[in-house]
Amino acid sequence: MAAEIISGTEMARTIRAEVGEEVARMKEGGARVPGLATVLVGEDPASRAYVSMKNRAAEEVGILSRQIDLPASISHEELLGWVEGLNADPEVDGILVQLPLPEQVMEAQILESIHPYKDVDGFHPVNVGRLLSGTPDVLIPCTPQGIIELLVRSGHDPSGRHVVMVGRSNIVGKPMISLLLGRGRGGDATVTVAHSRTRDLAEVTRMGEILIVAVGRPGFVTAEMVRPGAVVIDVGVNRVDDPSSEKGYRLVGDVDFEGVSRVASAMTPVPGGVGPMTIAMLLSNTVSAAKTGAGGFGG
């Protein structure tokens, strides 16, 4: 039987509506409208597309959004100056610096320069540490948080189940395992992590009742690597050449959709799976940040 398709597009619509209602309630209560600032450095078309989707989604739910476009030649100090300005701006509750950044910029230092209360990506070491230690008042990275919502809301709660995470990035793999290991909603899982150096990878991935894949390689996970009946979450977004499409390319995930859909019991599509959930969680984080109220910290 073909796998059930878990639609991130539909679920994200529900979450965006919930966030929109929350923003409306805040306004009615006399609070300031939450504000999100996105920073885009350079001209990478994929990054530009992601950032404009984030800003559009923010505006749709009533969040004030501002996009700052900076040249790829910007110096590290200049970019730090921009972040400091946003830290001090009382209208900005959330700051997102789109990654990757150009070589001359020290990414880790830029991420550390964002005030932890405005760090809607959840990449600041304070938030990373709080997530790992289970401390409340943490901003959680959007993609792993979106995956937890996808699993729980679609009836595939990871609690007590064996989850195999393929990939160990700071953006997805590491925060994902922190959430899965944590106590309470969306957590309490048994977790195995695999990556590019894992031996006998297929043997490891076949253990997963839930298999989450974030490796950035089109069609990397094939049917033989999946335990029959598993729930498969595909985080990959890869552009592959397709002369028959208008743009000359199409988007595919890290999972061979055709083959795996015959083995898995449920899986996310690409596009329309994890991607829309990432954006929905960014909006939710921006509202949380506004409530925490760092406001004009540093100003």
Ligand code: GUN
């Ligand atoms: N680049 C790819 N994914 C992300 C993300 O979630 N946040 C930021 N800031 N940059 C990214």
